[in-house]
Structure formats: structure tokens, C-alpha cells
Amino acid sequence: MKYDAETVKQWAGDSQWRALRAEFARYGDHGYSRWSAPSFWALVIHRLQRGCPWAPLRIVKKLFTLATLIDIHPNARIGPGFLIVHGGPLWIHADTTFGADCSILHGCTIGAMHEKTGATIGDHVSIGCHATILGRVKIGDGALIAANTLVLCDVPAGCTAIGVPAKNLPRMPYN
Secondary structure, eight states: OOOOEEEEEEHHTTTTHHHHHHHHHHHHTTTTTTTHHHHHHHHHHHHHHHOOOHHHHHHHHHHHHHOEEEEOOOOOOOTOOOOOOSSEEEEEEETTESSSOOOOOOSSEESSSSEEEEOOOOOEEETTTTEEEOOSOOHHHHHHHTTTOOSOBBOOOTTTETTTEEEEEOOOOOO
16 A cells, blocks of 8 residues: 555545555655554554554553553544654543544653643644643644643644644644
8 A cells, every 4th residue: 555645534444454454554754664663563453442442452561661662542533644753651532532634742741741632733733842732632644742741722823833832833844
């Protein structure tokens, strides 16, 4: 499969299997060896837990989290084509929703420890390293969350959030 960021959402739909195939293709497009990338395996375990809440899989996930520091809650909804650019530490809250074709770097915290505090993140969003998104905020499509940013309020589509606390600026280029 050739990865296409524009059509991945329609192609994958709600299928965890197709979402995983899209991530497999995206990792390949970015030069990762896929099978040896711990971040890819974190997504494999997450997709398996979403599709089949099998009890022994929880133990596998816990051991994997201890080894890699990548903790994606099984209830988090992650769109197809998700890319974890580097490994952990990474923590994603249960009520968090990611759109299609998002990427995230290491050291990020999405959501807080309290109930019902996950963020809603749109399509094609890039989150820089050590960024923290707390509370029930909405991140618009195509937004960029800069490194070391603390997001406490909504970020409009196509904007760049930068600073502590985050300020919204027009979209800055990101490679």
C-alpha cells in the first residue's frame, strides 16, 4: 500500500486493521524499518486492544509500556496514519481523540489524570517534542503544536501553538 495522507481517512474508515496498514505504510515512507520501531509496536498493541479487549493483552501492553515508556490508553481513539516519530516517554489519555495523519514526537503528555479530560485533535496535526496538552481542548485540522508548548485552550485550524501557556500564531513551516 502506498500511503496517501489525503485519502487515508476515507480508505481506513473505522477499521483498526486498515488503520494499522496505513501506519505500516507511513512508517515505511518516513524511512523506519517498521518492525523494529518500538513506536510502531505501540500502535500494533493499541489497535489489537481496540479490536479485541483480550485480558492477557493487558499484561503484554503493561510490560511493553514499562520497557518503552509509550503509554496509549486502549480507550483513546487514534485515527489512521498515526506516526510516533521517536519513542517514549509518551502518555495519551483515555478520552483523547486523534484525527487522521497526525504525528507526535517524544516526551508528550496528552490529557490529564482526571476523568473526561482528553483532547480532541483534528486531522494532519503535528505535535512537537515535550509538548503538553491538558484538558478538554480542541486542536483544529492542520495545526502545529511547537516543542515544549503547554496547551490549555483551543488551537484553531491551521495555526501554530507556541509557548507556556500556548499562544496561537499563523501556521509556521514544519518539515
